[in-house]
Amino acid sequence: MHSHTNLIAVLLLTVLIHEGSAIWCYRCTSATPGCGETFNWRGIGYLGEHCPEPDxxxxxxxxxxGGSETITRDCLSALNFRKDIPADKYEGCRPAAKDERLAHYVNHTIKEHDVRRDYFTDTTFCFCFLDHRCNGASGMQVSAVMALLTVAAALLLR
Structure with a gap:
């Protein structure tokens, strides 16, 4: 009975520590080796960074x-300057929001500025917050393995 109390206390402490600290995210672009569609954290050379905001x-x-693709992995607070972030930021992927008024009052001839944000024809935001470094390709698989190991350890200590 005493071991069950200790196990529950350790699990509660782990949850509280996880809630109190900021989430870790990978912060890179597809121009960085290892940060493309096939993600390899060894290629980017670090295990992510703390996000600046606690939530x-x-x-x-x-x-x-067309055939060009740009991938950016970052914290949401670092992308807040964008006006096409979807309103629903729960786990999962969503297309970018459309803002019909974007650059409505801008009238200049410098095409490279892309003030209307219409260069890319397909923009997708994928959000995650249930696990550290979840914006990598295999982050959720590591989380599932850790959950299974925790359950197995709890059953063995029983």
Whole structure:
């Protein structure tokens, strides 16, 4: 009976520590080796960074135009300057929001500025916050393995 109390106390302490700290996210672009569609954390050379906000979430942003694709992995607070972030930021992927008024009052001839944000024809935001470094390709698989190991350890200690 005493071991069950200790196990429950350790699990509660782990949950409280996890809630009190900021989430870790990978922060890179597809121009960085290892940060493309096939993600390899060894290629980018680090295990992610703390997000600046305590209630931040990780984001994987994919922008496509024809055969060109740009992937950005970052914290949501670092992308707040964008006006096309979907309103629903729960786990999962969503297309970018459309803002009909974006650059409505801008009238200049410099095409490279892309003030209307219409260069990319397909923009997708993928949000995650249930696990550290979840904006990598295999982050959720590592989380499931850790959950299974925790359950197995609890059953063995029984």
């Amino acid at each position: 931040d979430i990780c984001v994987k942003l994919t922008e496509r135009r």
